Structure formats: structure tokens, C-alpha cells
Amino acid sequence: MTLQDTQAQERRGGGPENADGNAPAPTENSIEIELKLAGPSDVLESLWGSTIAPKTKTVGRRLISTYYDTSDFRLRRRGFTLRVRQDENDFVQTVKVENGAAQSVMQRGEWSTPTDGPAPDLTKLGDAELLDKIGLIVAGELQPIFTTDVTRQTKKYRVNRRGVGRAHVEAALDTGEIRCEGKREAISEIELELLTGSIVALQKEAARIHHASPLQFQPLSKAERGFALALGDHLKGQKSKLPNLTPEASVEKGLASVLNNCMGHWLANHAAVLDGRDTEGVHQMRVALRRMRSALTIFKSILPVEDYEWLQSEAKSLIGNLGGVRDWDVFVDELLQPVIEARPEDANLIILRDAVDEERRLAQERARSALRSPAYLRFVLELGAWLEGRGWRRAGTQTSLDRRLVDLADEVLRKRHKQAVKLGRNFDALPDEALHRLRISLKKLRYATEFFVSLYGKGRTDTYLIALRQLQDDLGHLNDVAVAETRLRDVCGRHADSNAGALQAAFGTVIGWHSHTLAQVRPRIAQDWLEFTRTKTFWEQKDVRV
Amino acid sequence: MKSVLIVNPKGGCGKTTIATNLAAAFANWGLSTALADTDRQHSSLDWLVGRPDTAAPIRGLDWSKGIKKPPKGITRLVIDSSASLRMNEVRELVRTADAVIIPVLPSVFDLRATTAFLKNFTDLKPIRKHKKPFALVRNRSRFGSRAVKRLDGFMVGTDAVDIGWLTDRSLYNEVAWMGLGVFDLRTKPALAIQQDWIPIVRFIENEG
Numbered sequence: 001m002t003l004q005d006t007q008a009q010e011r012r013g014g015g016p017e018n019a020d021g022n023a024p025a026p027t028e029n030s031i032e033i034e035l036k037l038a039g040p041s042d043v044l045e046s047l048w049g050s051t052i053a054p055k056t057k058t059v060g061r062r063l064i065s066t067y068y069d070t071s072d073f074r075l076r077r078r079g080f081t082l083r084v085r086q087d088e089n090d091f092v093q094t095v096k097v098e099n100g101a102a103q104s105v106m107q108r109g110e111w112s113t114p115t116d117g118p119a120p121d122l123t124k125l126g127d128a129e130l131l132d133k134i135g136l137i138v139a140g141e142l143q144p145i146f147t148t149d150v151t152r153q154t155k156k157y158r159v160n161r162r163g164v165g166r167a168h169v170e171a172a173l174d175t176g177e178i179r180c181e182g183k184r185e186a187i188s189e190i191e192l193e194l195l196t197g198s199i200v201a202l203q204k205e206a207a208r209i210h211h212a213s214p215l216q217f218q219p220l221s222k223a224e225r226g227f228a229l230a231l232g233d234h235l236k237g238q239k240s241k242l243p244n245l246t247p248e249a250s251v252e253k254g255l256a257s258v259l260n261n262c263m264g265h266w267l268a269n270h271a272a273v274l275d276g277r278d279t280e281g282v283h284q285m286r287v288a289l290r291r292m293r294s295a296l297t298i299f300k301s302i303l304p305v306e307d308y309e310w311l312q313s314e315a316k317s318l319i320g321n322l323g324g325v326r327d328w329d330v331f332v333d334e335l336l337q338p339v340i341e342a343r344p345e346d347a348n349l350i351i352l353r354d355a356v357d358e359e360r361r362l363a364q365e366r367a368r369s370a371l372r373s374p375a376y377l378r379f380v381l382e383l384g385a386w387l388e389g390r391g392w393r394r395a396g397t398q399t400s401l402d403r404r405l406v407d408l409a410d411e412v413l414r415k416r417h418k419q420a421v422k423l424g425r426n427f428d429a430l431p432d433e434a435l436h437r438l439r440i441s442l443k444k445l446r447y448a449t450e451f452f453v454s455l456y457g458k459g460r461t462d463t464y465l466i467a468l469r470q471l472q473d474d475l476g477h478l479n480d481v482a483v484a485e486t487r488l489r490d491v492c493g494r495h496a497d498s499n500a501g502a503l504q505a506a507f508g509t510v511i512g513w514h515s516h517t518l519a520q521v522r523p524r525i526a527q528d529w530l531e532f533t534r535t536k537t538f539w540e541q542k543d544v545r546v
Numbered sequence: 547m548k549s550v551l552i553v554n555p556k557g558g559c560g561k562t563t564i565a566t567n568l569a570a571a572f573a574n575w576g577l578s579t580a581l582a583d584t585d586r587q588h589s590s591l592d593w594l595v596g597r598p599d600t601a602a603p604i605r606g607l608d609w610s611k612g613i614k615k616p617p618k619g620i621t622r623l624v625i626d627s628s629a630s631l632r633m634n635e636v637r638e639l640v641r642t643a644d645a646v647i648i649p650v651l652p653s654v655f656d657l658r659a660t661t662a663f664l665k666n667f668t669d670l671k672p673i674r675k676h677k678k679p680f681a682l683v684r685n686r687s688r689f690g691s692r693a694v695k696r697l698d699g700f701m702v703g704t705d706a707v708d709i710g711w712l713t714d715r716s717l718y719n720e721v722a723w724m725g726l727g728v729f730d731l732r733t734k735p736a737l738a739i740q741q742d743w744i745p746i747v748r749f750i751e752n753e754g
Contacts, residue, residue: 070748072752123575123576126576127576128578132577135751136572136577136622137575137747138571138740139737140740141747
């Protein structure tokens, strides 16, 4: 048994196995579990000397890594990165799985071999399965894309925390920069890697360090940051992926999978929200958190009450912090812009747009500082530890946890569908308030359906989901106008300056414009509703199973 | 498994050269590779017979009497098809392949024969419905030559992906005698010739 195998064995023994065992993954002994925390280098240095195993010997070295790809970025497109790292006179090439094949937020596949010089040679990896996934690359096709140059200090130490188990941890303090054709970006982060032991203990250790001196969550690898720098890409918002569940899955497995999936979706948008250029980032992070809240409600009966309340309120407050940006994004892109295009000579609209831009900027600042706050990282770490440590088991609902997930899914879908149909009764005569309630109910139904698609198969769920999404989209437009009205009233109320009159006028124009178009949308929504109620449902109608 | 079909009923357009070299490229990349030959003359399989034991292994499959299921564990399959195939045979082969490569020579006879073939080929359902990517490669060509320019004009108006040209090199023939392809060698001239293959590899990896 190789050293790596031993480590993987111990690791498997030390912590609960990964919640979502269905995703394609690299071999188990090549999965790396790590957590990264970022902060100013002086703060990190001081933590290094005082909080992170201060008595343990530090080993320091300079690491220069050059990342390679083909000119059509085939490695990157398939979710791989390839780097050659120079450590004094030795060269080591490493392939990592950056996304897709990775299972949960912290786990990445990794393969390494020494090379004779700075040029990579993937055939030396000798892993036919990996080479098959990467695909054929002709000699000379790999080109250097960017270089990371860091001074890395490391120390290995053990943590032993009552109730969460032990871990052997390697901590690394990286300071340096990413370079690419004259462009530079600073690197200053602490990485905690689990060598052996429990993931929960690693999470708790990160929380302890963060408690000593607040740091920030760093979900991006150096490679991802390097590509963003090299390609000038802005970091894009990421859509959710459907959880992958099998029909024989238990409720517990479903809970772990779905929550891991929501958390992954949320954190995948962290960098895009901070970057701020892609409006999808904020939107998707909000969707992820709403999905999470919806999932918590689905599994409420098996969660400890205080955990349920804690998770709901943390997610809710985060959604609130992101809300302003999203509302203004929707307002500008979908409501204001069409009116400006139709009335290019209307100066009031431009004054409104400028005022809204300012509001959006402030909201963006609020969202960013929420993500940089100590409370945010604490929640990320605590939730991570709770998920890995199966915090829900404290509720003592073991029998319910072993139940078949598909039975719970049937129940939830049946209930949510019934509720939506009830709220939509007498659809044509529903007042706005009732439509709003119906919209929320449909959204919950949609999230639940999406969580459980893999239990029923895409073929059975497609028609239903399409009808549901169409209806929800159209109802969403109705809501956008209502939200805009509230937000605008607020902005106009605060501007008592010389622009107040212009803003009022523009406000009237935009809301008036869309109130008129809404009248035309209503019949379409009624049609959507009819289609939806006529769509065949796909779950078991009664408990026919034994 | 990913499979590539090399097809063109016109004889002598370089199907076997492309098939054998592509198989050698996959094998040298460490992939479990098979080379299927539909030709009763067994040109590809004969090449394999001469292949030294020290070279990256390629599994030969005799498809001269029909398509067979490739053995388990194969991750890349290159299919070398015979000249003068009937269209229903082409249809069957296209069905088994993930990507199709059609070599064309810049000669008037080849262009005429290939035009006739393409007319029927592009009528095949998976091709017509854009379900299966196919590409034309100008074989034994030289960039900028008059013949190649004529070939360029010919390629306009087809849905084929343009995957460049393979230069006429004596090395292909020299190493073929030994059961080798240019991807089996690490010499400077061989590495230079391998660069010609980048667009072909890109096509197979990205589209196939």
C-alpha cells in the first residue's frame, strides 16, 4: 500500500464519506481536501506566528509555477489545469480537476509527476483514464499561459477537538503574485489541507483561525485567478446543477446531496459577486440561497429545530444583503432600458437612470461588504462543518433519515402542487397580492421538482418543468414591475433636490408604460396557468408502494 | 470510447496514411487504441503486422466482412474504410463513428470523384441533420499552391469543417514500412510534421 493509499484510507475512516457519491470523480487517493482563507499579508503573517501552531517549525520555499494549455484552451474547457512547478532545480507537473468532476466544494482531483525540465509531458502521468478525459494533445500544442510566483511557508500539525475528531493538517502561507504578459495580481492567502483525519476538524480549525483575526473566503484557485487575468475574463455567474440521486437513495442522502448542491451553487458565485461585472453573479447567488431555504423546508421534519432556524435566518439575511443589487439590475435591464430606447429624447429618464446607477452602486457595495464580512466566512465554515459532520443527526430522527427519499419526494411534490393549484383557483379574478402568493408557491414547487428530477428521470419531469418555468417567468415579470414601483418610490422620496421633479416624471413614465404592457401580459399568464394545470404530474398520486 | 471514420471511396487519397498515423498518435498518448480495417486488402492491418513490439500498442480489427463490436476497454477507435464502398456501407460506418474525416487530393480526378461522393454523403441523415461532424482534409498539399486554392473553392458551400492540409512528406512512407507513424518518432522532422495534425486533432477532440 502506498503512502497515498494509506492516507486515503485513514481519511475515509476519519470523516463521513462524501455525500454525493454519484458524480464522476478522480480515483479516491488523488482527492485533495483543502480550504483557503485570504487576507492582507501582514495579518496573515501575524496569524502564522501566533495562532497557527506557533511552536511548529516552518519550512519556507519559493515556488514558481507556469500554467499551460492549448491555444484553443482544451484543458480548461474540460475542467483541467496543468502546471509545471519549479522547486529549486526540480520540476513537477500537476494536473488538477478544477470543476465539474469535483464532488463537493472543497474536493479537487490532483495528479503529479516529475518532469525533466520546464516543459510539461502529460504522457508521463501514465494514467490512461485521465489522458482519455483530457484528450489527445499534439507535441508543442501546450503553451505557457501565466505564471504564479509565491513564497510558500508550510507547517504540519495535529488538531484534536472534542466531538469533531482529529486531523493532521498542512497549513501553507502563500504570498506573491500572478504574472501574465506584464499584468500582475497579488496573492496573499492561507491554505489548510487535510492530510488525514476528519473534514469537520479541518473546518473547525479554519473557524478558529478566522475567529482570531477575521479573514475572507477565497474559493478561487490560483489557476482560476490566473486565467481570469490572462484572458481578461470577468468572473461569470454560475447556474445550478441538478443534484444526482438514485431511486434507492435515503432521505439522509437526499438531504446531504441537495444541501451540498445548494452550497456549491452559492459559493460558485462568490467570486462573480465580488467582481460585479456579470449581473448573473448576484442573481445566481440569491437563487442558490433561496433554493437552500426551500430545501431546508422540505427536510424540516428531520432537522434539529435550532439548526433549522439558524440556517434559515443566515440564508435569509444574506439574500437580503444581495437584494438591492438584483432589484436594480432587473429594473435597469428589463424595465428602464426599453422605455429609454422608445423615448430617446426624454431627459428625465436619463436623470432617473443616473440616480438608479448610484443606488445600484451603493447596493453593490453593501453586497460586497457582506461577502467580505467575518460573519459570512463564519457561516460558510460552520455550514461546511455541519454538512460534513451530519449535524442533523443530533435531532435523533434516525428512522426518518433511513426512509426512501422518493417517498418523501412524492409527498412534497404532491403537497406543493396541490397548494399551488388551490392558490390559483379562480385565476382570472386573482388580485395582485394573491398572484404574488401564487408565484412564491410555484417557485417552491419548481425548486422541489428540480431537486428531485434525477429520482424520476428527465423524461418524466420535462413537460411539467417546462410548463412550470414558463408560468413562473411570466409571473416574475409582473412581480418585477411591482418591486420596481416600491424601490422607485423610495428613491424619489429621498431626492428632495432639484432633480426631484424630473425623477417623479420619469417614475410615472416607466411605471405607466409597464402597467400598460402588463395588461397585455395578463392573458398570456392566464394561458400559461391553464397549460400548467393541464400538465400531467409525474409523481405517485397515492402511496401505492409497500 | 471515441471513434473516427476515415472515408472516401476514391482510391489513393491517403485514407490509410491518415488512419494509421492517427491511431499511432492516440496510442502514443497512452490511450487504448484500436484500428479497424474494412478493406479486404488489409492495408492498415498489414501495417500493424510490421509494427515493432516496442512501439505503443494498437489493436487491429478486421472489419472486411462487416462491422464488429470493438473489444472492451478500447477508448479510441480509428476506422480505415476501403475504396469503392457502397453508400449503404458508408451509412453503417457513419453510424458507428463520432466524427468523420474525408481526405481529398488536389487533383481534378479526385475532386470530381469526391464531389460525387459528397453529394450522397451529405444526404445521409446524421450528416444532413448536423448530428455528426465531418471534416475535409486536403492531403498531400502545399499551402498557397494553385491546386490547393482550387480545392479551397471546392470546399466552400459544404458543411464540412475545414481542417487544413497535410503536406506531402516522404517520412510518412519511410516509417510506414516499419509499421510506424510520425507520432511514434520524437525526431525533429517528425515533431515538425506532427504540427500539421493539430487542426485534425482539434476537430476530433472538440467536435467528435
